[in-house]
Amino acid sequence: MGRSFGFDELLYLLLAIPSTLLLSLGAMIGGGILGLMIAVMRISPYRPLRWFTTGYIELFQGTPVLMQLFVVYYGLAVLFNLQVAPWPAVLLAFTLYSGAFLGEIWRGSIQAIPRPQWEAAECLTLTYPKQLWYVILPQAARISIPPTVGFAVQLIKSTSIASIIGFVELTRAGQLMTNTTFKPMIVYPIVAALYFMLCWPLSLLAQQLERRIDANLGAKRHF
Amino acid sequence: MNYVFQFNVVWDHLPELLAGALLTIQLSATAMALGLCLAIVCAYGQSAGPRPIRVLVAGYVELIRNTPFLIQIFILYFSLPVIGIRLTANNAAIAAMTINLGAYASEIIRAGIEAIPRGQVEAARALGLKALQIFRLIIIFPAIKTVYPALASQFILLMLSSSVVSTISAVELTAVANSLQSTTFRSFEFYFVATGLYLAMALGFRGALSAIYWVAFQRGQAA
Numbered sequence: 494m495g496r497s498f499g500f501d502e503l504l505y506l507l508l509a510i511p512s513t514l515l516l517s518l519g520a521m522i523g524g525g526i527l528g529l530m531i532a533v534m535r536i537s538p539y540r541p542l543r544w545f546t547t548g549y550i551e552l553f554q555g556t557p558v559l560m561q562l563f564v565v566y567y568g569l570a571v572l573f574n575l576q577v578a579p580w581p582a583v584l585l586a587f588t589l590y591s592g593a594f595l596g597e598i599w600r601g602s603i604q605a606i607p608r609p610q611w612e613a614a615e616c617l618t619l620t621y622p623k624q625l626w627y628v629i630l631p632q633a634a635r636i637s638i639p640p641t642v643g644f645a646v647q648l649i650k651s652t653s654i655a656s657i658i659g660f661v662e663l664t665r666a667g668q669l670m671t672n673t674t675f676k677p678m679i680v681y682p683i684v685a686a687l688y689f690m691l692c693w694p695l696s697l698l699a700q701q702l703e704r705r706i707d708a709n710l711g712a713k714r715h716f
Numbered sequence: 717m718n719y720v721f722q723f724n725v726v727w728d729h730l731p732e733l734l735a736g737a738l739l740t741i742q743l744s745a746t747a748m749a750l751g752l753c754l755a756i757v758c759a760y761g762q763s764a765g766p767r768p769i770r771v772l773v774a775g776y777v778e779l780i781r782n783t784p785f786l787i788q789i790f791i792l793y794f795s796l797p798v799i800g801i802r803l804t805a806n807n808a809a810i811a812a813m814t815i816n817l818g819a820y821a822s823e824i825i826r827a828g829i830e831a832i833p834r835g836q837v838e839a840a841r842a843l844g845l846k847a848l849q850i851f852r853l854i855i856i857f858p859a860i861k862t863v864y865p866a867l868a869s870q871f872i873l874l875m876l877s878s879s880v881v882s883t884i885s886a887v888e889l890t891a892v893a894n895s896l897q898s899t900t901f902r903s904f905e906f907y908f909v910a911t912g913l914y915l916a917m918a919l920g921f922r923g924a925l926s927a928i929y930w931v932a933f934q935r936g937q938a939a
Contacts, residue, residue: 555872555918557879559890560911567903571719646782653784657883664786671794678798681791685783692782 498674506683509666510691516662517649519584524591524648531596533625536603546596553593559654562586566658579660587655591648598644602637603629639703646692646699653688663687725902726909733906736892737913739806743888744875744921746810751817751874752867756856758822763829763855764847773822780819785877788812793884809881809888817874824866828859861933868925872918879914889913 496502531549534542553561565586569577606629614624656665667684671677726733758776761769780788792815793808803811832855840850860867882891893910897903 552915555876555915556911557876557890557914559879559882560907560914563893563907564904564911567897567907571904574719650782650784653786654880656786657880664784667787667790676798677790677794678796681787681795685787685791688783688787689779693778696778696782 496674498670498676498679502670502674502680503683505670506663506666506680506687509661509663510687512660512662513649513652513664514691516583516587516652516655516660517645520587520591520648520652521645523584523588524595527588527592528595528599531592532599532603535596535600538621550593550597553590554597558586558590558651559657561590562654562658565589579655579658583655583658583660587648587652590651591644594644594647595641598640599633599637602633602640605636606632636706639699639706642695642699642702646695649692649695650688719904721905722902723905723909725900726905729896729900729906732892732896733889733910733913736887736889736910737917739886740875740878740888740890741917743806743809743813743881743886744871744878747813747817747874747878748871750810750814751821754814754818755821755825758818759825759829759859760848760851760856762822762826764851777819777823780816781823785812785816786880786883788816789881789884805881805884805886808884809878809886812881813874813878816877817870820870821867824863824870825856825859827866828861828863829855831862832859857933864929864933868922868929871925872921875917875921876914 531546535546535550537543562583566577566579566582569575569582569585610628610632611624614628619627652662653664655662656668659665661669663684667680671680674680758773762773765773789808789812792803792812793805796803836854837850840854845853878888879890881888882894885891887895889910893906897906900906
């Protein structure tokens, strides 16, 4: 018979939470940098840049993240003939993934800024990069915060998929504990509860931020 | 880079990959239909039901939206047998996908219901329609029409996340690619082609969903 599920086993699950969070945070930062570049290229006046980024977004939003993970993981191995450790491969895959989603979210935020803002900035003889950087992006950043927080929830949940290639994070830890204790009815609900505790506060925060921004925009509309 | 790509191996196994893709489509389409029904029931419960029902639905939605799909599958497939509920891999996959989609879609439909002008509901009530009649005849179709684009992208996300059910030995596209790459050692080629098939299916589903929109909401309305 397997071990019983006691404090040590719970501790093992809890100690896997930092991996999940670090992976999510790393992918969020990497994807944020990538996503900003994609968003800016997606609205640029140069058509090839728009085509390229549209294709990128279609590719990453049109295929399962599990497949992206496999292609990156095995692709790195065969293309560069190096057996990469799971960490960099998984981080790279989730960075590419979140870059596509954040890029699309932020493009929407940028395009939600009224056209006269661009025109006014142009009248002040700001160059295109300066219009973007000093006038448009600061305003777009404000309205992009709620969906970005919402995406963070999605990303934390997606990182569970890294368990499939053997990356030890919360889900993989749950599998390992199930295999040693034979108590899936205890382990998986606990793992679910742990994810819920990570994600729910973020979901609530996203909702609240959204309501506040809606209220602000509503107030503006009256003038 | 001295790796020689051998896509002819993939070509030889194409029928198996396509059979896997077919199961992906079947699982997804079934879960879309069932999930939409579940979502409509939940949306009705939340908009017209008594308080306990509303709390129950809200709890279900929050629980599902803040835990990973992978863990939901594990609970259905590995945990439930402990209490005597045994599902086949395919049924567990459909159940997990339905429950998952039901939560997301009910939230989307609720947004559509909130967008229905109050006057229409009041007019229906003035005509003496009962709550269920109002929901069925007045509210639900315009509500779904309003949020159809969001619903369609949720459906496609569901199809993509179905790749994760390969972990419970449902032999859909990802599982087929997995087993083929492990016998032929052509991991990159198989995953690359499987990714391409997913992209094609995503585009196919998008086309099909647009066609459904046209048939359901626009046919005969063109002036």
